[in-house]
Amino acid sequence: MDILNLIRISAKALMRNKTRTALSMLxxxxxxxxxxxxxxxxxxxxxxxxxxxxxxxxNLIMVMRANQRRGGVSMGSSNVQSLKVHDCELIAxxxxxxxxxSPVVNSxxxxxxxxxxxxxxxxxxxxxxxxxxxxxxxxxxxFTDDDVKKYAKVGLIGQTIVENLFDDGEDPIxxxxxxxxxxxxxxxxxxxxxxxxxxxxQDDLVVMPYSTVQKRMLGQDFIQQIVCSAASxxxxxxxxxxxxxxxxxxxxxxxxxxxDFEVRTQQExxxxxxxxxxxxxxxxxxIALISLLVGCIGIMNIMYVTVTERTKEIGLRMSIGAKNSxxxxxxxxxxxxxxxxxGVIGLLLGLLLSYVVSLFMSLPYVVNVMWMVIAFVSCAVLxxxxxxxxxLKASRTDPINALRYE
Amino acid sequence: MSAQNSIIKVENLKRTxxxxxxxxxxxxxxxFEICQxxxxxxxxxxxxxxSTLLNILGCLDQPTSGEYLIDGISVRERTKNELSDxxxxxxxxxxxxxxxxxxTSALENVELPLVYNPDxxxxxxxxxxxxxxxxVGLKDRMEHMPNQLSGGxxxxxxxxxxxxxxxxxxxADEATGNLDTRTSYxxxxxxxxxxxxxxxxxxxxxxxDIAVFTSRTIFLRDGHILRDESVATKSAAExxxxxxxxxxx
Ligand SMILES: Nc1ncnc2c1ncn2[C@@H]1O[C@H](COP(=O)(O)OP(=O)(O)OP(=O)(O)O)[C@@H](O)[C@H]1O
Ligand SMILES: [Mg+2]
Numbered sequence: 001m002d003i004l005n006l007i008r009i010s011a012k013a014l015m016r017n018k019t020r021t022a023l024s025m026l027x028x029x030x031x032x033x034x035x036x037x038x039x040x041x042x043x044x045x046x047x048x049x050x051x052x053x054x055x056x057x058x059n060l061i062m063v064m065r066a067n068q069r070r071g072g073v074s075m076g077s078s079n080v081q082s083l084k085v086h087d088c089e090l091i092a093x094x095x096x097x098x099x100x101x102s103p104v105v106n107s108x109x110x111x112x113x114x115x116x117x118x119x120x121x122x123x124x125x126x127x128x129x130x131x132x133x134x135x136x137x138x139x140x141x142x143f144t145d146d147d148v149k150k151y152a153k154v155g156l157i158g159q160t161i162v163e164n165l166f167d168d169g170e171d172p173i174x175x176x177x178x179x180x181x182x183x184x185x186x187x188x189x190x191x192x193x194x195x196x197x198x199x200x201x202q203d204d205l206v207v208m209p210y211s212t213v214q215k216r217m218l219g220q221d222f223i224q225q226i227v228c229s230a231a232s233x234x235x236x237x238x239x240x241x242x243x244x245x246x247x248x249x250x251x252x253x254x255x256x257x258x259x260d261f262e263v264r265t266q267q268e269x270x271x272x273x274x275x276x277x278x279x280x281x282x283x284x285x286x287i288a289l290i291s292l293l294v295g296c297i298g299i300m301n302i303m304y305v306t307v308t309e310r311t312k313e314i315g316l317r318m319s320i321g322a323k324n325s326x327x328x329x330x331x332x333x334x335x336x337x338x339x340x341x342x343g344v345i346g347l348l349l350g351l352l353l354s355y356v357v358s359l360f361m362s363l364p365y366v367v368n369v370m371w372m373v374i375a376f377v378s379c380a381v382l383x384x385x386x387x388x389x390x391x392l393k394a395s396r397t398d399p400i401n402a403l404r405y406e
Numbered sequence: 407m408s409a410q411n412s413i414i415k416v417e418n419l420k421r422t423x424x425x426x427x428x429x430x431x432x433x434x435x436x437x438f439e440i441c442q443x444x445x446x447x448x449x450x451x452x453x454x455x456x457s458t459l460l461n462i463l464g465c466l467d468q469p470t471s472g473e474y475l476i477d478g479i480s481v482r483e484r485t486k487n488e489l490s491d492x493x494x495x496x497x498x499x500x501x502x503x504x505x506x507x508x509x510t511s512a513l514e515n516v517e518l519p520l521v522y523n524p525d526x527x528x529x530x531x532x533x534x535x536x537x538x539x540x541x542v543g544l545k546d547r548m549e550h551m552p553n554q555l556s557g558g559x560x561x562x563x564x565x566x567x568x569x570x571x572x573x574x575x576x577x578a579d580e581a582t583g584n585l586d587t588r589t590s591y592x593x594x595x596x597x598x599x600x601x602x603x604x605x606x607x608x609x610x611x612x613x614x615d616i617a618v619f620t621s622r623t624i625f626l627r628d629g630h631i632l633r634d635e636s637v638a639t640k641s642a643a644e645x646x647x648x649x650x651x652x653x654x655x
Contacts, residue, residue, distance in 0.1 A: 002524060005521060005524075009521060012510070012514070016507075016508065016509040016510065017509075312505060313507060315505075316505045316507070316518075317518070317522075318466075318490070319464070319466060319493060319499050320493065320494065320499065320518060320519040320522065320567070320571075321490050321491065321493045321494020321495070321519055321522045321523070321571075322490065322494075322522050323486070323487050323490040323491075323522070324486060324487075324490075325487075326522060399466050400461055400466050400467060403501060403505065
């Protein structure tokens, strides 16, 4: 009994009852579609997080204020004043693996242009801030070190602010607008960056010299954050170590004492995010796998019914010379064909589904080939397993009884 | 009846069924021989052991004791697979209820035994099936499904299926049991034609007006052979012609 013949016999048997064949496939179709869709979407989500994190900056390293304990009482980091502009200068001078450094001070504020107003966030930084955070200038110019020295009332604005404070076609460059009570001159606009992975609008910002924000808006001498660019991804870890030792020395932290700052690389944030999306994906895949299992039980169920219903056919086949093994193989092949066709349909459906959803959610469309192979192979295996016992039952039919069966 | 063209030879064949603690002796020592080219009917009342005998002759069942040779091969102590091959190469079955595969064309139904014979190529299979269908007079019904055929036509397809592997013997169990008189005669006429072409046929029936179309009748009673007689064969074609016209609706 050659394999082609076997496939032909089984295919014909399946064709004889198309509705049942289609129905028994349904479980596998849905199961595989779910697995493929979830895996692809998870992958897309992961990639989009990675993209957006890398959009946050070039080999970005962030230095943040750490929670401190004083006498056992933990203080919120917003009260901590441990980071100073001086720290930035030290890092810029001494850390060899760091190419760009900028302090960050930010403040919320009501932005007003004539009758229009909008509440946005003002970020104060050095002239390098834009490059570190991967903002590009659309029109106008960046501010200079000179502007920093003079607490110049100048700023660059993101596209969201352009849209909300200015009329269509109006050129914002050179216009004076107010943030809170402070008027400032718009010297540039930023190119659109879109939402970040948390759904935050990255174009809703004003960038000014940090000194202006510190002295004219907040009246403080500390800074919230330091952002740096490492020379390359490879030296990011080395850069972190340099920054840590520079800051520990500058903050006079004794050997073994707790740091009053925290250094994070983009890589670490990426890992954090991807471990989160990975966890969600795992849970969803598990659910999808359960539906696949249910699909298999469906096939097994229908194969059992089929075997009983086709007792007479089995008896006839045996009486004209089909060996028990041929009957076993026929029903096994039927079940494998069922699950493989179901699997292929499910695969295509899953690809389509994940494509549509990623289109809607504006995620990158990623196809995980490994999981497609896994899904396909597991279909064959599942078909084999779920068909085995019904097929065994069929092959043990007694032809004399079977022929008499009504 | 020379020994070399003996197709079937049974000696002191016994078949005992054990049902619970009771033993049912369906065959209690049956001996006979069927030679090449014979057309034998096996008769007897219900429960006399006809089907039991035919199942053994057809290698679907094995005797409790006794010897059975088909085409010179002893069937005793054969494995299931060997019996399958014997059924596939040497025997053609015709059943009372046709047993055609539903939603499968006549041609494909007839091809079925050859599907289980790897020596027969796809093309050969098709040609043989077409030939067998021509033999039973269904040349123009090859692509018809069983539900598009009358009972008599379905039985013809079943007979074609029994002939397609060129068996040494065709075994029929109550092959006319589901058919009316006219169609029964038509089927018997077909069997007679096949017999004339040299086929060996063993035919189980409990109707004596069907048995008269065969050349030899073995009577069974209670698992024993009561009589085994050769009789003058009546022509089924003539009997068909002699049927009163009123039977024609
Ligand atoms: N599988 C079985 N188990 C137990 N007893 C059986 C079995 N098959 C047949 N018998 C018994 O063997 C005897 C002969 O049965 P068989 O079917 O051969 O009769 P038959 O001559 O074909 O009758 P009919 O004309 O009604 O078909 C009966 O008494 C029957 O009850
Ligand atoms: Mg019977």
